Amino acid sequence: MAKLTGGQVLVNCLESNGVKIVFGMPGVNVLHIYDALRDSSIRHILVRHEQSAAFMADAYARVTGKPGVCLTTAGPGLTNAITGMATAYADSIPVLVLAGEISSSLIGKRKGVLHETDQTSLLRPVTKRSVCVLNAADIPKIVSQGFQDLTNGRPRPVYVGLPDDIVESTVNLQRPGQTGRGKKAQVEHVESIEAAVRLLSRSRSPIILAGGGVVSANASLELVEIAESLTAPVVTTVMGAGSIAGDHPLFLARSRTPKVVDEIFKKADVMLAVGTRFSSLSMSHWALKVPKNLIHIDVDPEVIGRNYRPRIGIRGDAKSVLQQISNRLRSKPQADRSHWKKTAEALKASEWRKLESSHPTEVKIVMDIRAALERDAIVAADTTILSYWMQRIFPIYEPRTFLYSFGYAAMGYGLPAAMASKIAFPERQVLAVCGDGGFTLSCQDLATAVENHVNIPIVLHNNGGFGILRHIQRIRFRQRYIAVDLRNPDFVKFAESFGAQGIRVEAPAEVAPILREALHADQPTIIDFSVSLNPPP
Helix, strand or coil: EEEHHHHHHHHHHHHCCCCCCEECCCCHHHHHHHHHHCCCCCCEECCHHHHHHHHHHHHHHHHHHEEEEEEEEEHHHHHHHEEEEEEEHHCCCCCEEEEEEECCCCCCCCCCCCCCCHHHHHHHCCCCCEEEECHHHHHHHHHHHHHHHHHHCCCCEEEEEEEEHHCCCCEEEECCCCCCCCCCCCCCCHHHHHHHHHHHCCCCEEEEECCCCHHHCCCCCHHHHHHHCCCCEEEECCCCCCCCCCCCEEEEEEEHHHHHHHHHHHCCCCCEEECEEEEECCCCCCCCCCCCCEEEEEEEHCCCCCCCCCEEEEEEEHHHHHHHHHHHHCCCCCCCCHHHHCCCHHHHHHHHHHHHHHHHHHHHHHHHHHHCCCCCCCECCCCHHHHHHHHCCCCCCCCCEEECCCCCCCCCCCCHHHHHHHHHHEEEEECEEEEEHHHHHHHHHHHHHHCCCCCEEEEEEECCEEEHHHHHHHHHHCCCCCCCCCCCCCHHHHHHCCCCCEECCHHHHHHHHHHHHCCCCCCCCEEECCCCCCCCC
């Protein structure tokens, strides 16, 4: 039995749950936690803004499949992180957010104490669970429950508030063992799986829509097995990107390619939709129609039927359900669907020819970037015109290799997400793709990259403003626009002032060669290019 501070108990619990890295920034409310971290096996990554800590924890979870952890002080430290938490919530990413709180005896008293706010209530809309610890002895139980929430059902952030008197107090506790992990959601209604198999095996023109649930469940192998059994073209959402390789013969498009997706959905007689909520962006604000014979699989029963009514709804973990469907399909005779495959291939080829003809510069830059990268390279994209093109046409070959704040579209995501990815996988190529507007929201954390030797290229599309908003304003308001032009720093000098490298590119053809060099540089590299790009049609 050891006498430990609440901060030590917390850090021991994190270690027992396999936490290797915490992203954060200290403050007076959490100094006892930081003192405990100093003696632990956990690596702490100090950021320059708490939003970056939350973005980094989010990205760490996306690329590793393990919960990400961020730590902030009370008040502004936590509220600075809320955008990152909302990003993780919108995209169903498991992030444990730990934050200091004011003294437990003062919570809710409205005495005007420093950092006073109702943090627990404030975080409820962007978390799966929001709780404040009121006794140091409860920390193991609360942390255990938090990790179960992160790994059970739909993954989403969990918030644990830690009052300063609680982390300072001492308690006699044994060092906690590893807490129980959440169980995968059990598959319900086996008869529904049988019905789905019958419907799929009899179909003449099946289509598969793969969402982020396929990636989070590590169900890519099962998905591809079913696609090959059915000769079914596969459309992925942006969150589901990489669940089937971009060069697989049955990969058709991502749902952000509305024309080809609309055509294939109209021609299909059965749709197998897995791990997707049919979100507004994925379905072109729900303008895309799906076949009446819709089979919808999701770990969250609340999303089944919310936007499109399925003929068959199956609640369960994507991997488990797809395994059962795949096993049953093997014993079923399959129709000759070669005509259907040719139809999909023709649609894909036609769309590609149109884009190459109408937007040659944009297509070439995206494909040049792809050619400069290895197959398992990780790309973290910010909200920018170049990333919109990448969402549509950038070939993605493996799950967890394309990161984007899809459901929340938070600017400033690209740089922190790339840094966390490189920290998680230092041996792999990692690239940040940013616009000048988004980059300046998190550019101070270039210092974090330099001091942690996170040597990543940052492809910075510099169009002197919020380019997509300028484009939309011009369309809607007869060429009038406002509040979208930016006076930027010299990004080359900016990089150098942080101890990074900055290179200015004058022509589109120069991006890829410089990127190849930057991938081997011994410091972060900003590749600043000002080529005019139009958004995808």
